[in-house]
Amino acid sequence: MITLSKDTLAEIEKAAAKYPDRNSAIMPGLWAAQREFGHLSPEVIEAVAIAVGVPKAKAQGLATYHSLYWKKPVGKYVIMLCTNVACTLMGAETMLAHLEKKLGIHEGQTTPDGKFTLMEVECIGSCGYGPALVVNETFYYDLTESGIDAILAKY
Amino acid sequence: MEKILLKNVDVPNINDIDVYIAHGGYMSLDKMLSMDSKDVLEEVKRSGLRGRGGAWFPAGMKWQFCVEVDRWPKYLIANADEGEPGTFKDRPFLEKDPHQLIEGMIVSAYAIKASGGYIYLRGEYPDAYRIMNAAIDQAYAKNLLGKNIKGSDFSFDLAVHSGAGAYICGEASALIESLEGKRGQFRVRPPYMATHGAYGRPTVVNNVETLVNVSHILNRGAEWWSSIGTKESPGPKVFGISGHLNKPGLYELPMGVPLRELIYEHGGGIKGGKKLKAIIPGGVSTSLLMPEHLDIKMDVKSLQEAGSAIGSGATMVMDEDTCIVHIIWRAMGFFCHESCGRCTPCREGTDWMVRILGRIENGQGRMEDLDVLADVCHTIHHNCFCPLGEGAVMPVLSSLKYFRHEYEEHIKGQRCPKGLKARERH
Numbered sequence: 294m295i296t297l298s299k300d301t302l303a304e305i306e307k308a309a310a311k312y313p314d315r316n317s318a319i320m321p322g323l324w325a326a327q328r329e330f331g332h333l334s335p336e337v338i339e340a341v342a343i344a345v346g347v348p349k350a351k352a353q354g355l356a357t358y359h360s361l362y363w364k365k366p367v368g369k370y371v372i373m374l375c376t377n378v379a380c381t382l383m384g385a386e387t388m389l390a391h392l393e394k395k396l397g398i399h400e401g402q403t404t405p406d407g408k409f410t411l412m413e414v415e416c417i418g419s420c421g422y423g424p425a426l427v428v429n430e431t432f433y434y435d436l437t438e439s440g441i442d443a444i445l446a447k448y
Numbered sequence: 449m450e451k452i453l454l455k456n457v458d459v460p461n462i463n464d465i466d467v468y469i470a471h472g473g474y475m476s477l478d479k480m481l482s483m484d485s486k487d488v489l490e491e492v493k494r495s496g497l498r499g500r501g502g503a504w505f506p507a508g509m510k511w512q513f514c515v516e517v518d519r520w521p522k523y524l525i526a527n528a529d530e531g532e533p534g535t536f537k538d539r540p541f542l543e544k545d546p547h548q549l550i551e552g553m554i555v556s557a558y559a560i561k562a563s564g565g566y567i568y569l570r571g572e573y574p575d576a577y578r579i580m581n582a583a584i585d586q587a588y589a590k591n592l593l594g595k596n597i598k599g600s601d602f603s604f605d606l607a608v609h610s611g612a613g614a615y616i617c618g619e620a621s622a623l624i625e626s627l628e629g630k631r632g633q634f635r636v637r638p639p640y641m642a643t644h645g646a647y648g649r650p651t652v653v654n655n656v657e658t659l660v661n662v663s664h665i666l667n668r669g670a671e672w673w674s675s676i677g678t679k680e681s682p683g684p685k686v687f688g689i690s691g692h693l694n695k696p697g698l699y700e701l702p703m704g705v706p707l708r709e710l711i712y713e714h715g716g717g718i719k720g721g722k723k724l725k726a727i728i729p730g731g732v733s734t735s736l737l738m739p740e741h742l743d744i745k746m747d748v749k750s751l752q753e754a755g756s757a758i759g760s761g762a763t764m765v766m767d768e769d770t771c772i773v774h775i776i777w778r779a780m781g782f783f784c785h786e787s788c789g790r791c792t793p794c795r796e797g798t799d800w801m802v803r804i805l806g807r808i809e810n811g812q813g814r815m816e817d818l819d820v821l822a823d824v825c826h827t828i829h830h831n832c833f834c835p836l837g838e839g840a841v842m843p844v845l846s847s848l849k850y851f852r853h854e855y856e857e858h859i860k861g862q863r864c865p866k867g868l869k870a871r872e873r874h
Binding site for chain 2: 311312313314315316317318319320321323324347351354355358359360361362376377378379381382383386400413414415416417418419420421422423427430
């Protein structure tokens with residue numbers, strides 16, 4: 294049985310107060326728990342369900358529905374590379390190949406040292422500045438292979 | 449043209465409410481409070497404002513439906529789940545001028561007498577989440593949100609709800625399901641959102657850019673606003689142009705700007721002096737256009753007549769070296785990933801089409817695959833509850849119409865002429 298931290302529980306209560314129905318606090322609860330634990334294991338999802346006061350299946354259903362809730366452990370830095378149409382037109386696939394080679398992993402995998410997870414994602418709203426990627430919450434635009442090397446060196 | 453919607457985005461510290469007010473911000477609230485809510489509604493109706501998320505439904509009419517319902521409370525929701533590939537127009541409003549959206553929402557809520565509001569924000573914009581929340585806190589501190597706004601009897605609460613990565617949640621009823629803590633799946637109408645929306649209450653869901661226009665309409669009048677753009681598609685619009693352009697980016701222009709001007713003047717023309725091959729005019733769910741369409745105007749009617757749609761105004765431009773099959777394969781990968789799985793034709797059809805397009809791209813296609821693709825499209829079309837499947841069909845059918853020879857070339861030559869591959873994707 295996993296216990297959510299006081300801060301996470303407080304965040305859930307703060308969120309719940311914004312809605313006329315506590316069910317609406319499941320998503321904010323999952324976000325808060327993901328910030329605390331790094332990813333949403335079935336036990337963490339259950340803890341969120343208990344804190345909100347909803348059946349576990351409801352929380353599980355939401356966690357599995359959304360791309361940005363990590364259901365498996367991820368690296369310290371999650372690299373999300375957009376390969377949707379606008380970014381692909383600008384060379385996102387070359388960037389993906391470069392990232393895979395540089396990190397020695399395939400898309401969807403985490404480096405053995407647990408530092409980087411590489412994900413190919415759908416549109417991240419950076420279409421005019423592609424190819425683009427996000428490292429955790431920081432956006433990088435107009436990517437080139439040498440630009441990617443410089444980005445990786447920062448982390 | 450004069451910048452109206454994006455005029456503040458480069459102003460330093462505009463996210464600070466005092467700076468925003470010093471630049472004329474929240475002015476429309478005084479005018480609003482001096483007016484009856486009915487008159488605010490009338491002003492927006494007279495402006496001809498249409499929904500800028502992609503459906504272009506008249507905003508005033510949508511509000512009217514909600515106003516006519518005598519059940520309380522009512523909700524106003526800003527759809528900030530910008531997810532249509534190619535679209536990045538709402539991001540500056542959310543990250544670089546948050547008070548403009550809040551102001552637009554307050555006026556809109558006043559018109560429909562909503563007491564509660566939410567901004568349903570896509571999870572991919574974490575900066576916007578922090579910025580919008582900070583701006584909302586500032587607006588509360590100045591009594592521009594909350595109880596008895598500016599001492600009036602009008603009260604309006606506003607909060608941000610963060611999505612977590614699901615394209616379908618940009619569809620109004622799926623968005624409401626998601627806000628309510630359910631999986632974001634389409635609701636069968638009727639009942640409509642205007643009568644039974646969020647929490648079963650009368651609700652209006654408007655796109656961010658639609659709401660942002662409202663305070664300007666009130667400040668400067670419907671006549672002034674509708675003098676911009678065309679008669680049936682009035683007002684300013686932020687066009688996001690991307691792809692093989694010299695100057696891709698966001699451009700605020702009047703509705704009805706010719707496609708040629710958008711691409712060659714504002715976008716600076718095709719990169720490397722190459723030839724234009726095709727255009728996706730309104731996000732990936734809209735049909736391809738060809739160079740012969742360059743003289744059409746970017747408005748609702750003209751694009752419809754050209755067999756496409758203006759959608760979100762997200763224009764993606766492809767040069768002569770683009771492999772159409774590859775692009776359509778990638779677009780279909782998106783629809784397949786984002787299909788919510790509820791309607792069989794969309795769930796299964798998008799998956800089949802990814803496989804078929806992928807094998808054509810990889811040189812293993814058969815001529816009859818082209819008929820199968822068209823057949824799957826016709827099975828999805830009109831047989832699904834929500835527009836996601838309809839959107840998935842558009843790029844395929846239009847590419848078969850304009851670029852059938854390119855598909856055939858892949859099949860006959862048993863390879864992609866550009867040497868590209870369709871990857872295994874998860």
